[in-house]
Amino acid sequence: MSEEELQRLVEQTSWNFFGKPFKHQARFNNRLRTTGGRYHVGDHHLDFNPKMVTLNHETFVGIIKHELCHYHLHIENKGYRHKDADFKELLTKTGGLRYAPDIQTNRRFHVYKCQSCQLSITRQKRINTQRFVCGRCGGKLLYERTYTENGFQ
Numbered sequence: 001m002s003e004e005e006l007q008r009l010v011e012q013t014s015w016n017f018f019g020k021p022f023k024h025q026a027r028f029n030n031r032l033r034t035t036g037g038r039y040h041v042g043d044h045h046l047d048f049n050p051k052m053v054t055l056n057h058e059t060f061v062g063i064i065k066h067e068l069c070h071y072h073l074h075i076e077n078k079g080y081r082h083k084d085a086d087f088k089e090l091l092t093k094t095g096g097l098r099y100a101p102d103i104q105t106n107r108r109f110h111v112y113k114c115q116s117c118q119l120s121i122t123r124q125k126r127i128n129t130q131r132f133v134c135g136r137c138g139g140k141l142l143y144e145r146t147y148t149e150n151g152f153q
């Protein structure tokens, strides 16, 4: 994802879930290590951890919503900090993530599919498809994809 795409996604999320424009800058910041994003009170820009892009789209949008809660509330002089009632309320209303997921606790899941009965099997550990067969029909398993999910939520 390029920074232009990030900018567009943040603007779009702001319109769709807050009904208000995001008029500042969204950037990727490599220095964010385990945090998903950061709102800068000084110049209103948002930083996002480039590693967040590897999360599923919904989680990434949840992080954007979280940062947009800080953004809109701060601009409107409302309680924009985590402990503020305004923040908690807006976060719930827009479906933002309570905390940005800790990237280091991300779990990876591997999805396999039975070639005979199409059963999907999801495992945290890789399966040796030469040795393991489908538990339902005994068919051959085929690796399909790997996805990452944060372990926090």
Ligand SMILES: [Zn+2]
Pocket (backbone or CB within 6 Å): 066, 067, 070, 082
């Ligand atoms: Zn926050």
Ligand SMILES: [Zn+2]
Pocket (backbone or CB within 6 Å): 114, 115, 116, 117, 118, 119, 134, 135, 136, 137, 138, 139
């Ligand atoms: Zn099967």
